[in-house]
Amino acid sequence: MTSPHTLPPPTPYDRGLALLQRLEGREPPSLVEALGDVAPDLARLAIGFVYGEVLARPQLALPQRQLVTVAALAAMGHARPQLKFHIAGALNAGCSSQEIVELMIHLVVYAGFPAGLNGMFAAQEVFTERGVPHQPAPPAGAGAAAADRYRAGWEALCRIDGSAGTQVVASLAGVAPYLGRFIVEFAFGDVYTRGGLDLLQRELATVAMLSALGHAAPQLRVHAHGLLNVGGTPEQLVEVVIQVAAYAGFPAALNAMRVVQDVLAERASISAA
Known part of the structure; x- marks a missing residue:
């Protein structure tokens, strides 16, 4: 029984609100203000579930989570306001402008140059709006x-x-x-x-992109192996797919999780042999 002097544990909404305020850097979050007059319950569901239950889980660090979110949104290509919001959130979480730029370059391999260019333009707008200095990296492999x-x-x-x-x-x-x-x-x-991203960051982003796209199961299988090959853990692999549910929907996450299950079972059987 809780004593009169003990505070109750934070609810998912409380945790989510604190995390969202940290990522956006303002109080109250703009989501609460934007939906307050029309759909406050949608704001509460988003804050409590996405931020209070999914993003608050410990299996990925917050900068990794923001790169995963930016990767998924940029690959999907139809959520520019949310993409800009999470690019800014990635900067607030400790990601560098170079990591964001490099993520958009990496994106062209899996979602094409239009998606990569649109993602880069969104990032450029965020950098300008926030006054973030960015020095392009020298050409690689010229x-x-x-x-x-x-x-x-x-x-x-x-x-x-x-x-x-x-x-x-x-x-x-x-x-x-x-x-x-x-x-x-x-x-x-x-x-x-x-440079700009290490191999684990690249594979976390790749798994997020392919999971969110929803039509690349064979390639997702390859890169699920890749994430584990470069030092990622099974828990991190599973966590990326869980997070994708919040941004690309549960069907996409369920389909991706079936691929991940097969990869983990395959590797377990090889280890046991």
């Missing part, structure tokens, strides 16, 4: 010979995705060998080898 690009990309592919990735490239040899070469040279040789 003038590299084709053989060097391919070698660097192949090494990165093998390190990150292992046999799951090399099998994808091998499967293209008889029908579209240049597509396989572009995957190696561009995606892994040009993008994955850049």
Whole structure:
């Protein structure tokens, strides 16, 4: 029984409100003001569930969670106000402008150049509105010979995705060998080898993007392996998919979780053999 002098534990809404105020940097949050006259219950549900139950979980650090959210929203491509909000939230959570920019460059591999460009324009607006200084990184790999690009990309592919990735490239040899070469040279040789994000951040973002897109189960399987190969934990892998439910919906998260279950079971059986 709680004593008269003991405060009751915070409710999910209380936790969510505190976290949202931390990410937005204002009190009360704009979500409460925006929906107060028309749908206050929607604001309470969003704050209590998304921020108080999902984002408050300890399996991912807050900067990781904000990168996951920005990755999912940017990949989906139809939630610009929320994308800008969470770019600002990522900065408030401790992410750098360089990490945000690098995330948008990484995005082009999985959602295409239009999504990457739109995400970059949104980030640029946030930087300008907040007066965030940003110095572009020097060009990476400028003038590299084709053989060097391919070698660097192949090494990165093998390190990150292992046999799951090399099998994808091998499967293209008889029908579209240049597509396989572009995957190696561009995606892994040009993008994955850049600075700004470490490999775990890249794979957390990739799993979030592919889960949110909802139509790339084979590629999600490859990158679920990739996240574990670069030092991510099963708990972090599962947590990314749980978080995607808040932004892309439960069907997308459920479909992604089935892929994750298969990957974890496969790796468990190999370890037990």
